[in-house]
Amino acid sequence: MTSSRLGVGFIGSGFNARFHIRSWIGVREADVRGVWSPNHTHAEEAAALARSLRVGDARAFTSIEEMIAAPEIDCIWLCSPNHTRLDCMEQITRAIESGKGKLIGIACEKPLARNAAEARRMVELVERSGLLHGYLENQVFTPGVQRGRALIWARGAALTGRPYLARAAEEHSGPHMPWFWQGELQGGGVLNDMMCHSVEVARFMLTEPGKPRASIRPVSVSAQIASLKWSRPEYVELLKEMMGPAVDYADKPSEDFARATVNYEDENGRPVIVEATTSWSYVGAGLRLSMELLGPEYSLSLNSLDSGPKLFFSRRVKGEAGEDLVEKQNAEQGLMPVVASEAAEYGYEGENRYFVECFADGKQPEENFYDGLEVTQLLMTAYMSAEQKREIEFKPSDLELFVPAVARGAWKG
Ligand SMILES: NC(=O)c1ccc[n+]([C@@H]2O[C@H](COP(=O)([O-])OP(=O)(O)OC[C@H]3O[C@@H](n4cnc5c(N)ncnc54)[C@H](O)[C@@H]3O)[C@@H](O)[C@H]2O)c1
Numbered sequence: 001m002t003s004s005r006l007g008v009g010f011i012g013s014g015f016n017a018r019f020h021i022r023s024w025i026g027v028r029e030a031d032v033r034g035v036w037s038p039n040h041t042h043a044e045e046a047a048a049l050a051r052s053l054r055v056g057d058a059r060a061f062t063s064i065e066e067m068i069a070a071p072e073i074d075c076i077w078l079c080s081p082n083h084t085r086l087d088c089m090e091q092i093t094r095a096i097e098s099g100k101g102k103l104i105g106i107a108c109e110k111p112l113a114r115n116a117a118e119a120r121r122m123v124e125l126v127e128r129s130g131l132l133h134g135y136l137e138n139q140v141f142t143p144g145v146q147r148g149r150a151l152i153w154a155r156g157a158a159l160t161g162r163p164y165l166a167r168a169a170e171e172h173s174g175p176h177m178p179w180f181w182q183g184e185l186q187g188g189g190v191l192n193d194m195m196c197h198s199v200e201v202a203r204f205m206l207t208e209p210g211k212p213r214a215s216i217r218p219v220s221v222s223a224q225i226a227s228l229k230w231s232r233p234e235y236v237e238l239l240k241e242m243m244g245p246a247v248d249y250a251d252k253p254s255e256d257f258a259r260a261t262v263n264y265e266d267e268n269g270r271p272v273i274v275e276a277t278t279s280w281s282y283v284g285a286g287l288r289l290s291m292e293l294l295g296p297e298y299s300l301s302l303n304s305l306d307s308g309p310k311l312f313f314s315r316r317v318k319g320e321a322g323e324d325l326v327e328k329q330n331a332e333q334g335l336m337p338v339v340a341s342e343a344a345e346y347g348y349e350g351e352n353r354y355f356v357e358c359f360a361d362g363k364q365p366e367e368n369f370y371d372g373l374e375v376t377q378l379l380m381t382a383y384m385s386a387e388q389k390r391e392i393e394f395k396p397s398d399l400e401l402f403v404p405a406v407a408r409g410a411w412k413g
Contacts, residue, residue, distance in 0.1 A: 114187025
């Protein structure tokens with residue numbers, strides 16, 4: 001471990017970057033020192049948030065290049081929208097190649113890119129830059145998953161055999177910004193946006209601690225996508241009202257439901273299965289993450305809405321709509337769950353602590369751009385399967401050329 005604290009610079013100052021900054025209270029070996037965003041006021045606000053939380057003497061920068069060149073910046077957290085990801089990575093690589101700064105690592109938000117070709121390019125650029133790299137898959141770091149997986153493998157699997165089935169679901173009532181809803185910008189619909197989490201956390205739970213990713217091998221994918229809610233005429237109108245006229249689901253819908261089965265083989269050639277479900281058409285108290293891990297004599301189950309305190313507000317409590325109880329909150333009355341420390345419960349704190357420790361030690365994180373690439377390849381195979389309505393062997397030969405119909409604006413639901 002090096003003696004001095006690392007300085008982290010954020011690219012992006014939106015919802016996700018602010019979640020990371022809030023999580024930094026649980027990160028010991030680094031401070032938040034910079035934010036860049038095309039909207040300078042937003043960058044200033046995010047830097048002020050970091051200062052007010054005392055997680056770093058952060059300032060707003062006027063360009064990516066300027067932030068990389070700053071002596072106090074050692075690592076970058078790339079948290080910009082999906083369609084800007086590659087361009088940001090190109091700028092980072094160019095700055096490093098022209099001798100700017102002293103970066104040692106980069107951590108990139110999910111999904112690594114919008115399709116397999118872009119994800120491959122992200123990997124090429126990070127290899128060229130010589131940086132250590134992390135893939136910010138927070139669900140792998142949720143305390144329940146980390147602890148539950150360790151116990152399941154140490155007790156149940158050690159005595160009765162490996163787990164064979166993992167289920168993971170992420171569901172809420174829809175994203176907060178227009179670009180998420182626009183297939184061409186985001187790369188797809190809910191499958192691309194949220195199944196990246198579910199396939200990876202399920203794969204992680206099924207992988208024996210200490211063994212490499214390759215110890216289970218994906219062999220085929222079958223998937224289905226649908227627009228269940230947001231292309232109904234009344235919801236097309238509501239969506240336009242909320243997100244602006246460019247989000248027109250009568251013309252260019254994205255899927256708001258997706259499910260996939262990823263068939264793996266373990267080291268002995270035995271089947272191991274991942275079932276993933278994701279939805280923007282789930283209306284409950286708020287964001288719901290659920291995971292299960294099943295083996296011959298044991299099981300694990302987790303539901304993010306079941307944990308922590310619950311509040312009850314009678315019908316006389318007519319407060320304003322908010323997101324103060326849980327992310328993507330849908331109501332303010334009745335019996336409501338509270339996720340007391342969302343940044344910790346959703347895994348942000350754990351992932352940031354882990355990536356910072358790796359970078360401080362000069363070590364390549366175990367969850368890195370190669371994992372992000374394989375996740376993208378699995379998601380693209382899922383889109384292929386949904387479009388062709390058949391199970392597809394992994395990896396299909398034309399994967400690198402494939403762009404989902406949703407991302408081409410050509411899907412009609
Ligand atoms: N891990 C998770 O659970 C999770 C949750 C939310 C978002 N995300 C991911 O984080 C990323 C950002 O999502 P968000 O919710 O913060 O979106 P957002 O729209 O709330 O914020 C995006 C931020 O990026 C900035 N930006 C816009 N154009 C840019 C450009 N050309 N270059 C750099 N920055 C630019 C915006 O000004 C804004 O600050 C996305 O890739 C998303 O998939 C992950």
